[in-house]
Amino acid sequence: MELWFSEYQTKNVKLSFRVKDLVYTKQSKYQYISVFDTEDFGRVLMLDDTVMLTTRDEFMYHEMISHVPLLTHQNASKVLVIGGGDGGTVREVLKHPVKEVHLVEIDEEVVETSKKYFPTISCGLSDERVKIFYEDGIEFVKNHKGYDIVIIDSTDPVGPAVGLFSAQFYKDVSNALSEDGIMAAQTETPVLFPELVKRIYDGISSAFTFTNPYTAVVPTYPGAFWTFTMGSKSIDPLSREIIPETNFDTKYYNPKLHKAYFTLPPFLEDIILPVEE
Amino acid sequence: MELWFSEYQTKNVKLSFRVKDLVYTKQSKYQYISVFDTEDFGRVLMLDDTVMLTTRDEFMYHEMISHVPLLTHQNASKVLVIGGGDGGTVREVLKHPVKEVHLVEIDEEVVETSKKYFPTISCGLSDERVKIFYEDGIEFVKNHKGYDIVIIDSTDPVGPAVGLFSAQFYKDVSNALSEDGIMAAQTETPVLFPELVKRIYDGISSAFTFTNPYTAVVPTYPGAFWTFTMGSKSIDPLSREIIPETNFDTKYYNPKLHKAYFTLPPFLEDIILPVEE
Structure with a gap:
């Protein structure tokens, strides 16, 4: 069969x-x-x-949602991950010299499933720097502050995740960040959902001083060409000097390409930055 | 239904x-x-x-297989395209000031189908600079010389296309190129077929002075993360200065990323350039 x-x-x-x-x-x-x-x-x-x-392609997504904001910030101590109960993002975050990682996952069953069936992905969840909150991320960010990095590792904007793509949520995330804080969010594919990508971009723009989309490939996601978007309160990501190597191993992220990830193909620029006539 | x-x-x-x-x-x-x-x-x-x-994602593939070698060479006059009877690669090649484009397609029916049903892709095939040969590319390159650029726009290595991935074929292509000639070939996905990608890389390496893989996304191809490989006889692609703009429009190719396309993610480097102990 x-x-x-x-x-x-x-x-x-x-x-x-x-x-x-x-x-x-x-x-x-x-x-x-x-x-x-x-x-x-x-x-x-x-x-x-x-x-x-x-397990074949998760490294592409988890490395890109983590290392790009952390290596842009360069001095993150306290990190919040919203969603991502599988632990892949936390695993990558822990490769940096951070002191505290808060994971807010609404569904405890996702964490339990990953701990049991995905040991190479959930391996960081038992690290002593990690604290897990089984709560709704939308409420959580209203009541917790002082993060250097917030990573929005959400599902697609259907059902309970819809609120994780709203302009109000991005404003709450901005308020939860320290003065030089940076957010990075998974922001869907321009290949199949250009209007959605544009709407998310506009929402993040309304909440941050700097809004910088960047891209990667995730073969098993719809459209495969994926965007992430960084929202930054005071650090200009494009003016940062990036050290061209890391002191940890990666499989997809290449620090030599850090700046290049932010250089978008023209069709994506046309979607998010339409020329005003 | x-x-x-x-x-x-x-x-x-x-x-x-x-x-x-x-x-x-x-x-x-x-x-x-x-x-x-x-x-x-x-x-x-x-x-x-x-x-x-x-028609939604063909531009990603056709732009990348064409503009990367042509803007690396910078002075191509005579171009050979092997395969690619749909005309998408020819359409992109014609955006450059080339004098002659030879298209070698084994199956006339592909060209006829594209002319009839894909006008936005086949549009260059009637250009007076283009000459179409309905022949086997493997034989063709043994008997035709003097190309500045050869583009291998083949199907996957099954059936009649197998020979288009052999080391002998790449040597024949090298001989068909002028002294500063450059080949670019579609060379499959490392996500699903790492051994194949490695074998192709080794074949091209055996025939050229410089062998430089580069990557792009093609959402509807297996694995979506796609490689192309440039073989060059005397020009070092990585030492070329690339003008950061083009005088024609593109949707995926961005000249600011020209060099970055050659910087590979570590997992792909590990596949094609294994560290010798």
Whole structure:
């Protein structure tokens, strides 16, 4: 029997994996969690039938959402990660000399699933610098302040994650940051959702002094060409000098390309920075 | 009735498009050609059930396979394109002040299909600088010389295209190039086929003084993160000064990133340049 698992990336495009082993499924309070093994992408974590990560390409996403803001800031001590209960972002953040990492994940079952089935991804969650809050990130940022870095490692803007893409939320994040604080958020694909990318960009722009999108490839995400956006209160990311090497290993992030990641292809510039006539 | 068209990107991964309209199908002497319209990726050209291009993302591939070698060479007059009967690469090549473009496509039906159903892609094929040869590229390069640029715009290495990835073929291409000539080839994805990428790299290395892989995103290709490789006889691509603007429009290629495209993520460096102990 051939078992296939498909993600509807849009109503009209599907990405399907042949399932070697169905490892785990659970309906949590918030979403349907499933874990299965594939031949080409390793182990896959799906939430509500949407690919969260595969062990084959998760490094691309987690490295880029973490190292770009942290190596831009250069002196981060206190970091907040919103979403990202799998722990991949926390794992990368911990490669930096940070003192405190707060992870705010609404669904404890995601953390438990990752701890059990994704040891190479959740490995940082037991680090003594990490504190996990099982709360709604939208409320959390209203009541916690003083972060040097906030990383928005959210699901797509459907269901409970919608509020994580609103202009008001970005303003609350800005208020939760210290004076030279930097936010980095996953901000979707311009290949399939250009209007969404533009709307998110405008929301972040309304809340920060500097708004700098950057890009990476995430093969198993819709459109594969992915954007992240940095919002910065006082540091101009493009004027920072970046040391062309790191004292830790990466597989996708290359410090020699740090500045280049912010140089966008023209079609993406046209989406987010339309020329005013 | 919902009509879906799926590509097996590997035995275990499928990308599927919902078909709005099935436009055209034909079994040519060499392959099964199909054309259909989709909601999210526009019109799609498939050869033997493999996506050749979609009108939504073809610019990424065609710009990168053309402008990178041409703007590295900076003085190309005579260009050979092998494969690429759809005309997308020729369209981009013609944005440069070249005098002659030879297109060698084994399957006349591909050219005819593109002329009829992909006018925005095939538009350059009627340019008076272009001459089309319906021949096997492997034989063609043995008997034609003096090109400044050769672009290998091939299908994947299965069936008749296998020979377009052999070390002998790359040597013949080198011989077909003028003394400062440059080849650029599509060289597959390291995400799904690392051994293949390595084998191609070694083949090109054996035939050229300089071998420089570079990367781009092509969302509808397997793995989405795509490599091209430049083989150069005497020009060192990395020591060229690149003018940071073009006198023509592009949507993906950005001359400010020209050098950055050659800076590879560590996981790809590890595949093609393994550290010798």
